[in-house]
Each structure stands twice: as structure tokens, then as C-alpha cells.
Amino acid sequence: MGAETNGNLEFLSKIPEIKFTKLFINGEFVDSVSGKTFETIDPRTGEVIAGVAEGDKEDVDLAVKAARHAFDHGPWPRLPGTARRKILLKFADLIDEHAEELAALESIDAGKLFGWGKAVEIPGTAENVRYYAGAADKIHGETLKMSSAHQGYTLREPIGVVGHIIPWNFPSTMFLLKVSPALAAGCTMVVKPAEQTPLNALYFAHLAKLAGIPDGVLNVITGYGTTAGAAISSHMDIDKISFTGSTEVGRLILQAAATSNLKAVTLELGGKSxxxxxxxxxxxxxxxxxxxxxxxxxxxxxxxxxxxxxxxxxxxxxxxxxxxxxxxxxxxxxxxxxxxxxxxxxxxxxxxxxxxxxxxxxxxxxxxxxxxxxxxxxxxxxxxxxxxxxxxxxxxxxxxxxxxxxxxxxxxxxxxxxxxxxxxxxxxxxxxxxxxxxxxxxxxxxxxxxxxxxKDAPFGGYKMSGFGRDLGAQGLEQYLQVKSVVTPIYNSPWL
Structure with a gap:
């Protein structure tokens, strides 16, 4: 009995203090506009871990406004790729430094194995950040040999403000699988973690700020899919949605995107493999x-x-x-x-x-x-x-x-x-x-x-499992768009 008791005390010592429960907007942790909170539950016990700010449409509007300003006027999309790479590498290092706390949060919030999280999953998320950090200064266009009396080239530019809606089964992995390539591309974003598992997303936002990611680039809205998620999906100032979750919700997101501003959508949906x-x-x-x-x-x-x-x-x-x-x-x-x-x-x-x-x-x-x-x-x-x-x-x-x-x-x-x-x-x-x-x-x-x-193998589905790809080079491409620039060649002999 003594050994068992000591073991339980050892486990309890790993349960972290809950430091971040507010929305993260424009570089600051803030209460929701309504002041409402919701409970996040420990699945090991069914007991409440903490009350977390419940974001709604008004909060999404504030987060999108911050992300829009950061994209249209801020430094992040305009930084040299080498500068974004340096900041992302620091972000990855901070994740490694806090791996035990992040793994413990994931265990109490998502019921995931602590040992696996500390040794494999959280370090794996840091490696995902490093993978795309290495791509940040390798985003190149092409020179076009045109058949007319013109010359041209392509630019690959960040798509803009991205809305990420992520599931509860791999909250840390999915957060950084979505966020890392979008940051490397130069996008700004609003992230809505699943209402069941909000804690690690808020902790990652804190680490991102410590790493030097500018205010407004990464915003986190905790709340429910039917309110905060729906507001993100239909928002006119969001340029792209990346969603992982059920086919039923994916269909609703696609409908919202189509009836708002025809924003680009990537869906990784259900499976029956x-x-x-x-x-x-x-x-x-x-x-x-x-x-x-x-x-x-x-x-x-x-x-x-x-x-x-x-x-x-x-x-x-x-x-x-x-x-x-x-x-x-x-x-x-x-x-x-x-x-x-x-x-x-x-x-x-x-x-x-x-x-x-x-x-x-x-x-x-x-x-x-x-x-x-x-x-x-x-x-x-x-x-x-x-x-x-x-x-x-x-x-x-x-x-x-x-x-x-x-x-x-x-x-x-x-x-x-x-x-x-x-x-x-x-x-x-x-x-x-x-x-x-x-x-x-x-x-x-x-x-x-x-x-x-x-990390090198693109991942996504056929049929009702969705479309678009995460991971690999295609995981970066979904956050870029191609612009063709064409100029005439004057005094050309064939004019």
C-alpha cells in the first residue's frame, strides 16, 4: 500500500498549475466580451479542471481584426524568411523546455498518456515547428518563358488570415500541425481549439509570444463550435479555413465558407479505415x-x-x-x-x-x-x-x-x-x-x-474524408497562393 501511495503522489506532483484560461487576442490574455466561462473536464475523474473563457462572435471579431491588421500592416508577412525561421526555431526550443508541463496538461485535459506525451508527442510537435521553420526561407516563385512578347515570373505569397479549427483527440499535435506551416508562410491566424481540450492551445500562445511572434499574428479563441467555430467559418475577413474533425461539421464549415466570402477551405474529416x-x-x-x-x-x-x-x-x-x-x-x-x-x-x-x-x-x-x-x-x-x-x-x-x-x-x-x-x-x-x-x-x-x-508525407483524404493535405511540402502550399507578374519586352523583333 505504501508503494502505491508513493506512486500516486509522484503522479500528482506532475499535475501542473493551470496558468492560462483566458482568450489570447493581439498578444494579450483577455476575458471574453460576455464574461462567460465554460468548464473543461478531467476525463480520468469527470471532475472540473478549470473555468475557461467562452469566446463568441464578438470575440472572434476582435481576434480577426487583430489578425487582419497584423497581416495587412504588421511585420510578420514582410519579414525575410530567415527572420521567421529564427523565431520559429526559438518557439520550438521553448516547447521542448516546457515538454513535461505540456504533456501533463494534455493528460488531465485530454486523457492522454503522460509518458508518451513527454517523450514522443510534445517533442514531435516541436520538430514539426522546426520542419516548417526550415521552409520559411525557401518559398520561391518561378521564371516564366512566355510564348508572347512578354516576360513573367510568379510570386508565392501568404494567403492571408487563416482560421484553424482543431479537434480534441490530438490537441497539441493538431495545433502545431496547422499553425506551423501557416506561420512559416507568413500568414496570421485565429485558432479555435476544441471546447473539450482548450488548455494546451493557450499555453502554446504564451510560448509563441515569448519566442517573438508579433502581436496579432497568433490568436486563440476558446469556446464552442456552434458559436465561435461558426463565427470563424463565416467571417468575411478570414481568407482560409483549415479544419480537422467530423464529416458532419466539415460540411457545415464548407457551406459557411461558400455563403460568406468563398474563402479557401481544407478539410481533414472522418474515416473508417x-x-x-x-x-x-x-x-x-x-x-x-x-x-x-x-x-x-x-x-x-x-x-x-x-x-x-x-x-x-x-x-x-x-x-x-x-x-x-x-x-x-x-x-x-x-x-x-x-x-x-x-x-x-x-x-x-x-x-x-x-x-x-x-x-x-x-x-x-x-x-x-x-x-x-x-x-x-x-x-x-x-x-x-x-x-x-x-x-x-x-x-x-x-x-x-x-x-x-x-x-x-x-x-x-x-x-x-x-x-x-x-x-x-x-x-x-x-x-x-x-x-x-x-x-x-x-x-x-x-x-x-x-x-x-x-512530416514529409502529405496527409489527407478522398471522398467524404475531405480534401487538401496537411504535412509535407503540400502542408505549406495550402497557406500560399500564386501570383503571376507579366511585363512586355519592348523593341522585340517579333513585335
């Missing part, structure tokens, strides 16, 4: 990757491999292996995983749908723990393609196993979804791997691996 396991795959590796693909980050990831297609020759063997390995995944306090109460109830309702529709519950399927929002890792077998658990994005630790016979059948069934974000293929046959990867309509295909994200 297939993992196709062929008979020649290593069963142990397949079981590990299938569980990783479904349970990593508690299944709260848009590319979760929630539809697992298994060729009939190894189906029974894989089912047995999954039943064994699923029990080794631990559910517990992230300091010793984030769903809020609404998401927790949603996942449990999908599990009940699976049972009613005739799928076989292999393991899990129940809530666990006396407090907080914890659900057992859940695996269904005998799943049919028309069941809700096979069609809808659940965003929780629920895997659906389905049997197939041929390559052609696997491709057809994998593509029979409204989504197209990612897919995995497990096989030793390079011809099968190439055939399937070229045939699946999804933005990312992983062969004999899963979750192999990289």
Missing part, C-alpha cells in the same frame, strides 16, 4: 498491428483501423490471437486514456448496436472503473458490411473483424465506404501489396505497418 490482412501475413504481427490500429490513443484517431478484413485461411487463428493480446492492453490513469461523457456514451451505444445487429462480442464491450470515462478494448467478430459498427466512425476502442476470400473481394469491400482517409495492407506478396495500394481510394496506404506518419 480498412486493414486488409492476407493469408501470408505473420499472424503475431497482424494481431499487434490490428490492435495498435484500433486502440492507440484509445481508438480516438481518424485513421483507426476499425474495419479489419482477414483472409479466410488465417481468420480463426487471428481471432484467437486477438482474444489473447487484447487482454494485455491496460485501461487506467494516463499518469500511472480522452473521451468526454458524450463521447463515452456514444462509444457504448455503438457497442450495443453491434450486439443487437448480430456481431459476436469477442472481448471487452463494457465500461470500467468507478469514475472517469473508461471503456474496455472491444473486438467484434462475424461483422457484416451493413452493420452500423462497420459503417460509422465510432472514435473509440472498437474493432470489427470481417472475413474475405479473394484480393478482388477485399478491394471491393474496403472501398465500399463513404470515407477514404487511410488503409493498411499486410502481405508478403509485393504484387498483392501494389495491386491493393493502387486500388484503394484513400489518401494514405500503409504496407506491413500502420500509423507510419511522417
Amino acid at each position: 480498412p486493414l486488409i490482412i492476407f493469408d501470408d501475413a505473420d499472424v503475431d504481427q497482424a494481431a499487434e498491428l490490428a490492435l495498435l490500429g484500433n486502440l492507440f490513443n484509445k481508438g480516438e484517431i481518424c485513421v483507426a483501423a476499425s474495419r479489419v478484413f482477414v483472409q479466410e485461411g488465417i481468420y480463426d487463428q487471428l481471432v484467437k490471437k486477438l482474444a489473447e493480446k487484447a487482454k494485455t492492453w491496460t485501461v487506467g490513469d494516463p499518469f500511472d486514456p480522452k473521451v468526454d461523457k458524450e463521447q463515452y456514451d456514444k462509444v457504448l451505444s455503438y457497442i450495443e448496436h453491434g450486439k443487437r445487429e448480430g456481431a459476436t462480442l469477442l472481448t471487452g464491450g463494457k465500461p470500467c472503473g468507478a469514475k472517469g470515462y473508461f471503456i474496455e478494448p472491444t473486438v467484434f467478430t462475424d461483422v457484416k458490411d451493413n452493420m452500423m459498427i462497420a459503417k460509422d466512425e465510432i472514435f473509440g476502442p472498437v474493432m470489427s473483424l470481417m472475413k474475405f476470400k479473394t484480393v478482388e473481394e477485399a478491394i471491393q469491400r474496403a472501398n465500399a465506404t463513404r470515407y477514404g482517409l487511410a488503409a493498411g495492407v499486410l502481405t508478403k506478396d509485393i504484387n498483392v501489396a501494389n495491386t491493393v495500394s493502387r486500388s484503394i481510394r484513400a489518401g494514405t496506404i500503409w504496407i506491413n505497418t500502420y500509423f507510419a506518419f511522417d
